[in-house]
Amino acid sequence: MSTPLAHGVFHPPAGAQRLSIYIGESDRWHGSPLYEAIVLKARELHIAGATVLRGPMGFGADSRIHTAKILRLSEDLPILIQIVDSESNITVLLGELQKMISGGLVTVENVGVAIYNPSLRPQS
Numbered sequence: 667m668s669t670p671l672a673h674g675v676f677h678p679p680a681g682a683q684r685l686s687i688y689i690g691e692s693d694r695w696h697g698s699p700l701y702e703a704i705v706l707k708a709r710e711l712h713i714a715g716a717t718v719l720r721g722p723m724g725f726g727a728d729s730r731i732h733t734a735k736i737l738r739l740s741e742d743l744p745i746l747i748q749i750v751d752s753e754s755n756i757t758v759l760l761g762e763l764q765k766m767i768s769g770g771l772v773t774v775e776n777v778g779v780a781i782y783n784p785s786l787r788p789q790s
Contacts, residue, residue, distance in 0.1 A: 683756045685749040689770040692742040714751040
């Protein structure tokens with residue numbers, strides 16, 4: 667479980683898990699981009715943080731190439747969402763993701779957290 671800091675921010679333990687979610691940019695959940703819905707769900711569940719990365723090229727289980735090359739514009743570029751938190755929080759999120767992800771790859775790895783500090787910038 668995450669350990670609360672004095673000002674209400676949660677710090678994952680040194681032995682945390684990284685959840686990696688590989689989907690396509692065109693994947694949807696209730697009309698919205700799936701990657702956006704996943705990040706919003708993670709925030710709703712008070713997960714420590716999430717990052718969405720857009721890949722210029724890749725392929726998945728169907729072996730279809732997805733690329734951003736000029737002559738072969740793809741509207742379904744690879745998306746990688748990475749989330750790090752405690753094992754218990756990742757387990758809760760995985761339960762939600764099973765409802766949301768119909769195609770893609772999800773992996774979980776044990777990681778050590780070296781530094782996790784909240785930003786001192788004001789939140790918008």
